[in-house]
Amino acid sequence: xxxxxxxxxxxxxxxxxxxxxLCLCLTWATSRAQDVDIRLQFHSAYMPQFTVREASDNNVxxxxxxxxxxxxxxxxxxxxxxxxxxxxxxxxxxxxxxxxYLFAGRESHYFKIGLGLSRMDLEDVDxxxxxxGPHIGDVRFTSWGNEFKxxxxxxxxxxxxxxxxxxxxxxxxxxxxxxxxxxxxxxxxIVKNRITGRDETFFxxxxxxxxxxxxxxxx
Numbered sequence: 001x002x003x004x005x006x007x008x009x010x011x012x013x014x015x016x017x018x019x020x021x022l023c024l025c026l027t028w029a030t031s032r033a034q035d036v037d038i039r040l041q042f043h044s045a046y047m048p049q050f051t052v053r054e055a056s057d058n059n060v061x062x063x064x065x066x067x068x069x070x071x072x073x074x075x076x077x078x079x080x081x082x083x084x085x086x087x088x089x090x091x092x093x094x095x096x097x098x099x100x101y102l103f104a105g106r107e108s109h110y111f112k113i114g115l116g117l118s119r120m121d122l123e124d125v126d127x128x129x130x131x132x133g134p135h136i137g138d139v140r141f142t143s144w145g146n147e148f149k150x151x152x153x154x155x156x157x158x159x160x161x162x163x164x165x166x167x168x169x170x171x172x173x174x175x176x177x178x179x180x181x182x183x184x185x186x187x188x189x190i191v192k193n194r195i196t197g198r199d200e201t202f203f204x205x206x207x208x209x210x211x212x213x214x215x216x217x218x219x
Contacts (some may be wrong), residue, residue, distance in 0.1 A: 035073055038219040039080075041066040043167070044214030050090045052205045054139045055126045057088035062210075066098065076102035078112065080207050085121075090207075094120040094147060108157040116149035120173060127180075133191035138180040145175030147207075155216070163216040171207040176200065 047060040068080030078100040086095045097119030104111040122145045125136030151169030157163060182197035 021079045036069055036071045039216040040067045040219055041214050041216045043212055043214035045078050045181055045210045047208050047210040048191045049213045050088060050206055052090055052122060052209050053177060053203055055090045055123055057090050059067060060088040060090065072102055078102065082217055092121040092123065093147065094118040100153065110155040112153045114151050114153060116151065118147040119144045122175065123133050131192060134183055134195045136183055140178045142176040148172045161218045164213070165216060166213045168211045170209050172204065173207045174204045176202050
């Protein structure tokens with residue numbers, strides 16, 4: 001039997017088989033994941049005070065989106081990704097992962113404990129905002145700090161395609177910071193000083209409690 005060379009087949013031959021193979025893979029993946037709940041969640045939180053070393057703000061209300069997956073029939077775990085913004089004068093945004101354990105459930109009510117792991121874009125702190133140039137006491141954070149947030153959460157499945165949840169947690173942030181310790185004058189009429197000394201440290205900061213609520217759409 002003579003084997004036909006691959007170059008003798010038209011490109012549409014391979015395209016059709018690729019589409020068929022892709023459809024079979026998607027069908028298999030869907031059948032395997034039919035018991036997995038995928039939730040698109042919109043979350044709003046409130047922090048009476050948010051503090052990361054010298055940076056601080058009151059009545060902060062971050063908002064974010066989470067995408068989570070779980071199969072409580074198989075294991076009492078939940079995993080997801082998230083992105084948040086609106087941290088006031090302390091940070092610009094954060095993104096990361098979250099993991100939760102379902103420790104109690106009854107009918108349509110789920111109680112979870114979890115941990116959020118995020119990268120957070122921290123805002124720098126200027127000791128003097130009226131004059132241009134560096135000043136003693138200016139704080140510069142590394143571009144991204146690390147956030148650890150243990151939390152507890154209650155979720156109410158009020159329908160087959162959506163739910164409400166309430167979450168309370170505490171944020172711990174670490175990273176690197178440098179503080180200007182000495183400056184000297186320059187002849188520039190605009191930027192009057194230049195930095196001659198810095199103190200660089202690695203820090204941990206208890207940033208504060210938060211409580212929030214949100215809605216989930218089950219995909």
